[in-house]
Amino acid sequence: DAGITQSPRHKVTETGTPVTLRCHQTENHRYMYWYRQDPGHGLRLIHYSYGVKDTDKGEVSDGYSVSRSKTEDFLLTLESATSSQTSVYFCAISDPTRGHGEKLFFGSGTQLSVL
Amino acid sequence: AQTVTQSQPEMSVQEAETVTLSCTYDTSESDYYLFWYKQPPSRQMILVIRQEAYKQQNATENRFSVNFQKAAKSFSLKISDSQLGDAAMYFCAYRSPYGGATNKLIFGTGTLLAVQP
Numbered sequence: 274d275a276g277i278t279q280s281p282r283h284k285v286t287e288t289g290t291p292v293t294l295r296c297h298q299t300e301n302h303r304y305m306y307w308y309r310q311d312p313g314h315g316l317r318l319i320h321y322s323y324g325v326k327d328t329d330k331g332e333v334s335d336g337y338s339v340s341r342s343k344t345e346d347f348l349l350t351l352e353s354a355t356s357s358q359t360s361v362y363f364c365a366i367s368d369p370t371r372g373h374g375e376k377l378f379f380g381s382g383t384q385l386s387v388l
Numbered sequence: 389a390q391t392v393t394q395s396q397p398e399m400s401v402q403e404a405e406t407v408t409l410s411c412t413y414d415t416s417e418s419d420y421y422l423f424w425y426k427q428p429p430s431r432q433m434i435l436v437i438r439q440e441a442y443k444q445q446n447a448t449e450n451r452f453s454v455n456f457q458k459a460a461k462s463f464s465l466k467i468s469d470s471q472l473g474d475a476a477m478y479f480c481a482y483r484s485p486y487g488g489a490t491n492k493l494i495f496g497t498g499t500l501l502a503v504q505p
Binding site: 313321367379 | 392394430435438479492497
């Protein structure tokens with residue numbers, strides 16, 4: 274299995290508070306992604322990164338920001354959490370140059386509840 | 389924009405039987421990639437099978453195979469000899485060839501498969 278660690282695994286927070294989720298990889302893969310999973314929606318891309326300090330928006334980026342200061346770490350921040358951001362958040366990595374083809378490797382997810 | 393549709397929210401199959409999960413997609417692109425991912429209760433996302441659109445031959449991986457109908461934009465997953473461990477949520481996903489090296493996937497809403505002993 275790819276070395277991807279998401280932290281925390283579970284978090285409960287209150288509306289209006291800032292939240293940061295962390296994704297750490299030991300594979301030295303160039304590309305990293307944040308998805309959210311919601312019933313009836315599948316997984317939707319929030320933000321992605323194609324290198325250190327290089328990030329771009331996905332289809333549901335409103336209310337989220339990301340940062341990548343090191344290859345191994347990709348942070349997702351909710352500046353002011355809302356109940357609509359209650360979800361399971363997945364980090365994923367890929368690096369086609371290493372011969373992985375089009376495979377995405379996923380972390381184990383973070384369950385975030387905003388009360 | 390591309391879309392992926394899984395019209396079966398839930399399916400059930402008897403152990404050792406065969407089940408087919410449906411997936412359709414909408415795209416104007418001619419070359420792309422399609423995937424089936426499995427998500428067991430552990431929440432881990434596991435790649436089951438992958439199909440490249442320019443390949444006419446249907447992909448197979450042990451008990452898992454696909455029926456890829458490009459003209460109909462259909463990509464169904466067949467699970468043969470179903471096992472209890474196959475019980476999971478299954479997601480169909482699409483990848484455009486125009487994302488460069490970025491592997492951005494568009495997912496369907498999922499099909500929850502139950503396997504009855």
